[in-house]
Every structure is written in structure tokens, then in C-alpha cells.
Amino acid sequence: MSELTKLTLKAALEGLAAKSFSAAELTQAHMAAVEAARPLNAFILETPEKALDMAKASDARRARGEAGPLDGAPLGIKDLFCTEGVRSTACSKILGNFQPTYESTVTANLWRDGAVMLGKLNLDEFAMGSSNETSAFGPVVNPWRANGGNAKLTPGGSSGGSAAAVAAELCLGATATDTGGSIRQPAAFTGTVGIKPTYGRCSRWGIVAFASSLDQAGPIARTVEDAAILLKSMSGHDVKDSTSLDVEVPDFPSFVGKSVKGLRIGVPKEYRVDNMPPEIEKLWEQGIAWLKEAGCEIVEVSLPHTKYALPAYYIVAPAEASSNLARYDGMRYGLRVDGANLTETYEQTRAEGFGDEVKRRILIGTYVLSAGYYDAYYLKAQKVRRRIADDFDQAFEKVDALLTPTAPSAAFALGEKSDDPVAMYLNDIFTVTVNLAGLPGMSIPAGVDANGLPLGLQLIGKALDEGTLFSLGGALEKAADFKAKPQPWW
Amino acid sequence: MAIDAATVRKVAKLARIAEPEDRLEPLARELSGILNWIEQLNEVDTDGVEPMTSVVHQGLPMREDVVTDGGDPDKVLSNAPKSAGGFFVVPKVVE
Numbered sequence: 001m002s003e004l005t006k007l008t009l010k011a012a013l014e015g016l017a018a019k020s021f022s023a024a025e026l027t028q029a030h031m032a033a034v035e036a037a038r039p040l041n042a043f044i045l046e047t048p049e050k051a052l053d054m055a056k057a058s059d060a061r062r063a064r065g066e067a068g069p070l071d072g073a074p075l076g077i078k079d080l081f082c083t084e085g086v087r088s089t090a091c092s093k094i095l096g097n098f099q100p101t102y103e104s105t106v107t108a109n110l111w112r113d114g115a116v117m118l119g120k121l122n123l124d125e126f127a128m129g130s131s132n133e134t135s136a137f138g139p140v141v142n143p144w145r146a147n148g149g150n151a152k153l154t155p156g157g158s159s160g161g162s163a164a165a166v167a168a169e170l171c172l173g174a175t176a177t178d179t180g181g182s183i184r185q186p187a188a189f190t191g192t193v194g195i196k197p198t199y200g201r202c203s204r205w206g207i208v209a210f211a212s213s214l215d216q217a218g219p220i221a222r223t224v225e226d227a228a229i230l231l232k233s234m235s236g237h238d239v240k241d242s243t244s245l246d247v248e249v250p251d252f253p254s255f256v257g258k259s260v261k262g263l264r265i266g267v268p269k270e271y272r273v274d275n276m277p278p279e280i281e282k283l284w285e286q287g288i289a290w291l292k293e294a295g296c297e298i299v300e301v302s303l304p305h306t307k308y309a310l311p312a313y314y315i316v317a318p319a320e321a322s323s324n325l326a327r328y329d330g331m332r333y334g335l336r337v338d339g340a341n342l343t344e345t346y347e348q349t350r351a352e353g354f355g356d357e358v359k360r361r362i363l364i365g366t367y368v369l370s371a372g373y374y375d376a377y378y379l380k381a382q383k384v385r386r387r388i389a390d391d392f393d394q395a396f397e398k399v400d401a402l403l404t405p406t407a408p409s410a411a412f413a414l415g416e417k418s419d420d421p422v423a424m425y426l427n428d429i430f431t432v433t434v435n436l437a438g439l440p441g442m443s444i445p446a447g448v449d450a451n452g453l454p455l456g457l458q459l460i461g462k463a464l465d466e467g468t469l470f471s472l473g474g475a476l477e478k479a480a481d482f483k484a485k486p487q488p489w490w
Numbered sequence: 491m492a493i494d495a496a497t498v499r500k501v502a503k504l505a506r507i508a509e510p511e512d513r514l515e516p517l518a519r520e521l522s523g524i525l526n527w528i529e530q531l532n533e534v535d536t537d538g539v540e541p542m543t544s545v546v547h548q549g550l551p552m553r554e555d556v557v558t559d560g561g562d563p564d565k566v567l568s569n570a571p572k573s574a575g576g577f578f579v580v581p582k583v584v585e
Contacts, residue, residue, distance in 0.1 A: 099568070101562075101565040101566075101568055101569075199545045213543070213544055239551075239553070242550050242551055243544070243546050245546070245548070246551075305534065308530065308533075308534055311528040311529075314524065314528055315528060315531075326506075329506075330571060331570075331580050332569070332570055332578060333569035333571070335571070336571035336572070339581075341581060342580070342581040342582070342583055343506070344508070345581050347507060347508035348508050350505075350506055350507045350508070351508035351509070354507065359507055360517075360520060360521070360524075362507065363498070363501050363502060363505055363507070363517065363521060364521060364524060366504050367493070367501045367521070367525075370501065379541055380531055380532075380536060381531065382541035382542050383534075383536035383539040383541050384531055384534050384536060385541075385542040386536075386539050386540060386541065386542040387534060389542060421520065421524060422524060422527050436545075437545060438545025438546070
């Protein structure tokens, strides 16, 4: 594979600025990598013509001296983002060949800054899953394999295509979304960096909705600095999303490399869960030691309601999903399966269009919102959610950020957990609290397990304090000096 | 709280998803398994706790009540499974 695909986003942007290579050359190198990596099933739609057009337009802009901050950078786009004139499916059969007539705000921001789209990336159907196995296009295969093994592993989910594409050097970065851990867990499983910013930092307009009070976009990249560059472009207030925050976007890349001396880092004792693999415990201790060496002060904190976050999430998220997914009625777009009357048309369209996990969540959501159960489930979950958010507020009175593992294991084999919904849900045990509280969280590759598979550490910050996470993430990245890469077998 | 097949049938009807009879029992078991796991929320004391509906600490923004978009029926209909003469074609709703 070309050396150009091995560059970080930062180095590629510098190379483009120095005219060492053109955007067209950089894009062609990545298109070849994408084509060669089809066995990974990361891209479900390649857009080579569009990519080359965008790259040539970028070269022309640069020649005129009008290059933007991401000009000429080839990216992958999670297929949850609507892209104008380019099929957008959420990896569900129910959207069929849906071709949006509009562009999501986040992707529009990336194109405004000059980025190039290579194609659309695989995900769990409607972002509901932790292994990419619920996709109507089939699972993504993790580019990583265990030492000496050739079993197909999950890249995590739901942003499995994004994480696999970045890890396999098919694109310089990718968009992703995170409702309960869907950026951070795949990042941990693939040795990449992923950040879910504060709720409201990125506009949700044009992103297919799953659970609106939890969904948030963010980047997956190969370095902390690359993630900062991408997040800066993706963020910003948008009048089309009433929950988008009307605040200034900080210069995130400038935080990377800043000293973290004197920062107080909380270590939540409730994250020491039963059956945590000793390697993850060890990595966490190592992360604590790295931050101490960098001059941070470590403080034990308590987040007493941590264990209730997942059950609360599995009421709130399905409830919102059942409501959001009511729009798929077969009338205005997507699949329609004709029945004997209108109701049967709805029922058969949705029976055929949705996969099992999506149906399961719609049914749970409909049940917990139905008359007689609303107070016992939905209202209770909203109150527990408040308790969880209060835990963080109290912890952040004493500390500047928290350090935890990202996921309770390394990547597991495809098929290993697909028969047991609750076992699958437990993947998000360390990440889901952050969504419930609306806080920023970042996963940084920090080491490998005994099988040579990557493991991630998670940093959790105060609302709107992504800057501190980028400084701490940069410090962890430097200390961990994570150099391992998947060996191409595809 | 365990869910039985009759409840699954009712919920599936509410959700407008056709579930064949032979799927009702297995679904009842699956959903009961998830709901039993969720039951642990009852351990949390939530007396006097205000339910959290949004993490955003800002009021919903107001804007002028004017038309900002629209007037493009072709775009609106471009993904319709069935359309004719500038309208969506749908099954008969009123008998």
C-alpha cells in the first residue's frame, strides 16, 4: 500500500500545504486502499468519482490560495449521516435506497473546510449495537487479529466501520456517533482515538435519529491531534438543531501538547467491576501512573449510581428510539410492503424493514412508554438519570477529569455475544454514564492484551471542557507510545 | 415483571410491527430477560428527584415565525415509494 495512507491527518495536511503531493494523489492512494480492503466490509458504499472530483476541486482551491483547514483530506462518513445525493441507509433495510436531498450539518462543515468523501461506512442498524453485527449489510471485520489466530473479531459498534477504516489506514479519519459508547468502544477495540464531545457541541441535524437526548457526533482518528482537528471542523452552533449549543468552538488542536501538570484526575472506585480482566485493571493502573508522572494529582472519587446507568439507558434509549423510528411508515421514503389495508401496510413494512435488535428495542420502548408502565419504567429511569448526572457534578467539584477503562474487554469474536442481548449491552458499562450526563468522553489506545489486541483508556471531562481532554489525551498518548498496528491480512 | 405472549402481541400492535404467532413466546422470554435486568433500578431511592429530560442547560431558542424552507415538492417526493401529480400515493385511509 502507498506510503500516503500511513500518514496522520496532520502530516497529510502539512504535505498538501508543502505541495509534496496533491489531494488527487492522496485520495487515489486511499481509494486503492479502500478497494483492497473490501473483505473488512467497512465501506458499504464507495464514492470514488465523487472523491476524485472533490480532490481535484481541493487542488484547484489550494492553487488559488484558498485552502481550508481540512483541504484535500480523504475521510470516511458513517452511514448515519445524510449526504446529499448519496445513498444513506443507517444500515437498515427500511431506508432502502434513500437518497437525501440535503446534507447533514456535520458533514457540510467538513466539506466547507475542504475534506474529501471516500464513501459511507458500515454501522449497527440505526446505531443499535456494540459489535456491528446488527447491520443489514453484514458485520465489519476488525483489521486486528489475535496473535497467531485468524478468527474474525468484531471492531465494536456501532461505529465499527469508522473504527475499522481508520485502523486499517483506509481513510485519514472518520465521522462517527455515540449514543451509549458507539465512538469510544470501537476506538478501544481497534487501537484508534475516538471522542464523543459534550452533548450539543455538534449539530444532530441530518444525522438519522436513534435516541435524541443521547446521540452525539464525533470523530475517530489515529492520533489525539487528528481527532482535535476533525472535532474543530465538525462542531459549531446550528439553528437547525434546537439542542445545539450556542457557544464558541475552542481551537481544540492547540490543547494537544499542553502541560497537564497540577490537574486533578479522579479515579471512580465503582468502575472496578466484578470479573474485570486483570489486564484491563493493570492498564488502568498504568494510565494512573502515566498521568502522575506527567504531574497530575490522582484522587479517588465515588460515582455511586454507576451500576444503574446501563439499565436506565435501556429504558431511556429504547423509549426515544420507539418514538423516533415511528417515522418509518413506508409512506414518504424507504421500503413499503403493501398489505390489505393501511395498518397492515405499516405492520408489514416495519416487520420486513427492521432487523431483530431494532425491533426488540422498539418493543421495549413502546412497552415502557405504554399506559400503566410509564411511571414505573420511564419516569423512574429519568430520575435515576438525574442521580447519575448529580454523581458527576459532585465528582467534578473535586477533580478536573476522570480516568477509566473504555471497555470491559478487548475485541471479541464475531458471533460470541450475539445471542445474549444483556451480555452485549454490558460492553457499554464504562461509556454509557457519559451519554446520560451529556459529558465529553475520549478513548485513547494505551496498550495491548496478551493476545496482542488493543485496549483503550477513557478520559471523561466536564461539560464543554474537551480542551482538557485533548491535553490529557495527548499526555497519555505520549506516555503510552502506542505503536502496534494491525498486520494487513485482507 | 415478566411479559407474556399476549402483552407482546399488544405492544407489537401499538408499535405497528407484524410479529408472527410463533415469535410471540420467544420475544416474551427475551423482553422479560431484559426487563428483569432493568428491575434493579428499584433499588435506587428517587424520592423527590426531578426527572431529567435534557442535559442541555438552556431554554429552547425562539425565532421569528416566518417560512424558512419549502416550496420544493419534487425534492420532498423524490424518495417516495409511490407518488403521482405532486402527491404521495398512500393506501386508502377513510372507508
